[in-house]
Amino acid sequence: MTDPGHRPLTRLGEKARARLAGVEDDGWFFAQIAEQVVAQRTARNLSQRELAELVGTTQSAIARLEAGGRPPRIDTLLKIADALDCELAVELRPRGDAS
Numbered sequence: 001m002t003d004p005g006h007r008p009l010t011r012l013g014e015k016a017r018a019r020l021a022g023v024e025d026d027g028w029f030f031a032q033i034a035e036q037v038v039a040q041r042t043a044r045n046l047s048q049r050e051l052a053e054l055v056g057t058t059q060s061a062i063a064r065l066e067a068g069g070r071p072p073r074i075d076t077l078l079k080i081a082d083a084l085d086c087e088l089a090v091e092l093r094p095r096g097d098a099s
Helices: 004-020 029-043 048-055 059-066 074-083
Strands: none
Touching: 029 059, 048 059, 048 074
């Protein structure tokens, strides 16, 4: 019998494998954020280390976030957005076709 506490981890693993296989998943929220962090950081000619210093974290933490290694905490995202002179926008949308 499977442990119900492992279900979210299983779903996360399935999403990660789908992403690596090139299957699009509009709900892959953290991967999209990671891509945006990389794009904004490189547009500003900042290294991971420089961004980390602005955020008050380590270069390895920025590298993990950018690689999608672990979902970032909201307070970390707010600090990153501030360091990159960006607004952090999070929204809730109904699932499915809203039209």
